[in-house]
Amino acid sequence: MRTDADTTRKPIAPGILAEIESGRLESLEAHEILIWGVKNFHPRLSLATSFGGQEGMVLLDMLHRIEPESRVFLLDTGRLPQATYDLVDRVRDRYGKNIEVLFPRAESVQEMVRERGLNLFYASLEDRQRCCQVRKVEPLNRALSELDAWVSALRRDQGVTREKIRKVEIDTAHGGIVKLNPLADWSFAQVEQYVSAHGVPVNRLHREGYPTVGCAPCSRAIRPGEDPRAGRWWWENPETRECGIHPGQEEGGSGI
Numbered sequence: 001m002r003t004d005a006d007t008t009r010k011p012i013a014p015g016i017l018a019e020i021e022s023g024r025l026e027s028l029e030a031h032e033i034l035i036w037g038v039k040n041f042h043p044r045l046s047l048a049t050s051f052g053g054q055e056g057m058v059l060l061d062m063l064h065r066i067e068p069e070s071r072v073f074l075l076d077t078g079r080l081p082q083a084t085y086d087l088v089d090r091v092r093d094r095y096g097k098n099i100e101v102l103f104p105r106a107e108s109v110q111e112m113v114r115e116r117g118l119n120l121f122y123a124s125l126e127d128r129q130r131c132c133q134v135r136k137v138e139p140l141n142r143a144l145s146e147l148d149a150w151v152s153a154l155r156r157d158q159g160v161t162r163e164k165i166r167k168v169e170i171d172t173a174h175g176g177i178v179k180l181n182p183l184a185d186w187s188f189a190q191v192e193q194y195v196s197a198h199g200v201p202v203n204r205l206h207r208e209g210y211p212t213v214g215c216a217p218c219s220r221a222i223r224p225g226e227d228p229r230a231g232r233w234w235w236e237n238p239e240t241r242e243c244g245i246h247p248g249q250e251e252g253g254s255g256i
């Protein structure tokens with residue numbers, strides 16, 4: 001089992017740390033944040049996306065224009081819908097890009113399913129969080145341990161827990177890795193505008209009413225006017241709907 005001590009991450013260079021702490025980067029546009037990230041960290045910088053939110057696809061497109069060899073990874077939980085796998089193929093074709101796909105540890109999944117069944121997430125909060133831990137959080141930690149910086153698709157207006165995110169921050173929840181949130185100050189309308197203007201491929205389930213697309217058994221379409229957070233883990237109380245990818249910054253599914 002990998003531990004924090006297994007990380008190959010280099011300490012953040014003093015000049016970069018000073019730049020982050022100065023707050024200067026907060027005035028940069030999304031593409032400028034990515035240019036800064038590529039300049040300082042590529043190829044040990046990677047975009048995390050579930051291929052289940054339009055924000056992640058915007059960042060993939062933007063990052064690819066800046067650096068065609070830029071890295072992207074997907075956590076394949078083993079429970080993703082076919083539409084998500086189809087989108088991965090479309091992205092490969094469109095950008096000629098290798099998508100790094102990470103899987104949960106087979107022995108952990110087997111043990112969990114043996115003890116609690118295949119659909120354990122509906123049984124209790126504890127079971128649902130265990131499933132997210134095994135299928136998402138552990139593989140994410142493994143991916144991040146080999147990077148110096150990662151890019152996430154969080155936006156501030158996605159909820160109160162995200163209001164204070166910075167465009168570049170030190171991610172203490174993941175061992176102090178540098179985390180880029182280039183879309184922090186974007187509205188959803190801006191995201192849609194970018195997708196439309198650049199013909200960015202997105203998950204077809206958005207057209208069927210899914211605000212974000214996560215694992216198939218834990219995502220559903222919402223009705224017009226319904227809270228987007230109702231599309232994920234709808235059987236739980238709103239305050240528990242986190243998968244642990246962005247501790248304290250999630251509301252109704254991260255989409256990474």
Ligand code: SF4
Nearest residue numbers: 121131132135215218
């Ligand atoms: S979202 Fe659902 S299926 Fe996916 S890892 Fe979490 S509990 Fe398991």
